[in-house]
Amino acid sequence: MCSFFFDHGQLTIKADKKHINYVKYFTFCFTNRLRISYNKSEVKTNMRGIYNSVTDIRRKVFTEIARLAYEGGDYAKKIEDLPYKILPGHKASYRNSIFLERAIIGERLRLGIGLPLRTVEEQSALSDGIEESAIAEKYYDDPLINIIKFACNACPEKKVVVTDTCQGCLSHQCTEVCPKDAIHIVNGKSFIDQDKCIKCGRCIDACPYHAINKLERPCAASCGMDAIHSDEDGCAEIDYDKCVSCGMCLVNCPFGAIVDKGQIFQTIHAIKGGAEVIAAVAPAFVGQFGPSVTPDKVKGALKELGFADVVEVAIGADLCTIEEAEDFLNKVPEKQPFMATSCCPAWSVMAKKLFPDFKPYISMALTPMVLTGRLIKKEKPDAKVVFIGPCAAKKLEASRKSIRSDVDFVLTFEEVMGMFEAKGVNLEQLTVSEPLTEGTGSGRGFAVSGGVAQAVKDQILKDHPDMEVKIQAAEGLKNCKTMLMMAKAGRLNGYLLEGMACPGGCVAGAGTLQPVMKSSAAVKKYVKEADKKLSSESAYGDNLELLTEHNA
DSSP, X not given: OEEEEEETTEEXXXXXXXXXXXXXXXXXXHHTTOOOOOOGXXXXXXXXXXXXXXXXXXXXXXXXXXXXXXXOSOHHHHHHHHHHHHSOSSXXXXXXXXXXXXXXXXXXXXXXXXXXXXXXXXXXXXXXXXXXXXXXXXXXXXXXXXXXXXXXXXXXXXXXXXXXXXXXXXXXXXXXXXXXXXEEEEXXXXXXXXXXXXXXXXXXXXXXXXXXEEEOOHHHHHOTTOOEEEOTXXXXXXXXXXXXXXXXXXXXXXXXXXXXXXXXXXXXXXXXXXXXXXXXXXXXGTTTTOTTOOHHHHHHHHHXXXXXXXXXXXXXXXXXXXXXXXXXXXXXXXXXXOEXXXXXXXXXXXXXXXXXXXXXXXXXXXXXXXXXXXHHHHHOTTOEEEEEESOSHHHHHTTSTTTTTTOOEEEEHHHHHHHHHHHTOOTTTOOOOOOOOOSOHHHHGGGSTTHHHHHHHHHHHHHOTTOOOEXXXXXXXXXXXXXXXXXXTTTTTTEEEEEESSTTSGGGSTTXXXXXXXXXXXXXXXHXXXXXXXXXXXXXXXXXXXXXXXOO
């Protein structure tokens, strides 16, 4: 048992021996003012799940790119017309100039096709490079995540400000709690000296009228790597040495200035060219295309787009589970103090960047995407594999030299929805196709925070029922860093650590369509519906050794 009591300003924590590590973890975070959340309802997701003008523009761009690829013809002429099709008329809808709006749409189109971003100093046509990109192969160069500078609002850096709701109260609690004497009463209102302010937030908590706010650039606030800063003009700029391409900045920018490159164009050319193109759908796909669009309907819809077959990446998750369970049993704690999971590429790269000493402790197991891709190509060597999921970082993972032969293209759910729209596929009216039955409940659970660690734990307990398997899961890169700080302090020895870059897990990835909570509920329901529960029940377990023998 673990209990918390708060009385007259005194916090008391009572716990039995089994839960003492959680208490230590909470105490560490509390005393160091580090926020960590395990309750998904408490995770701040900002714009996620709210259909807004930025969402609308993004999806229109994906639809038009898909339509352009399906229709073919004079690409150079057609792409020049698309900004006028997406934003018709002579009046601006979102900014102060229709010309600026169309220029931004033009850059979004280029990036969505995989073309490089143009700067305002360049004199070049919107169509430059499009003919060369009309191929059935991966087509884009780094960087994956891009900032359209003339779309950026040049939001101010982080600062604490007093709003007009300040009542000039008698108690002046804000001045009393400020550790740097940065707040004074001027003309009856609180005033913050920005030169002295350290942005600790104590005045925000103390104000009884909630009149003091922290103003922070949304993209920077959402970046768990502190990779976003301001350039000389105040516009956002990404430090690519820090960036792990999680995509949280692009879904949290309220001006739609941050965009990742896409592969819709090339995927459709592969389908049109007659290649056997197979869709590998991530476990987070459940419920993404609407509450009445069942998994078997999604399979039918993808075949309508021209995919030869549809495979659940949950089967790769099952293989990943089996391998990580074996690794944990063989290595912890005799050979290493703890083990971290490997399936989230952004989390894995972050851990290796910031905690290089922990690199050997991160599982060497291939991710579910790669294992599924290798399984498909083992049976069909000439097929092209398209991973369809929620994640921007998977695009970067699939570009690695050791992986690019296993996964040909990566599309997000949003990009695939654009393909459905362009092709005129009515998801609601589709007849039921063959059901997806090959993934186990454990594999399907990878989509939500805590699902990976739980799958590995369940797999271990199957053969070692009396073993105590301690697991810790963190979601969002800032919380993941806190977890690794605990590990560095030696407080998570013997643990299996799961990190997820997106708050909520894969269901909160940058390319999702549905609110996080709704998607989480749909995935959990899908987990319960699985015919097979544990990863060891997978029909593909015997393939693991063969698939991993050339693991780089």
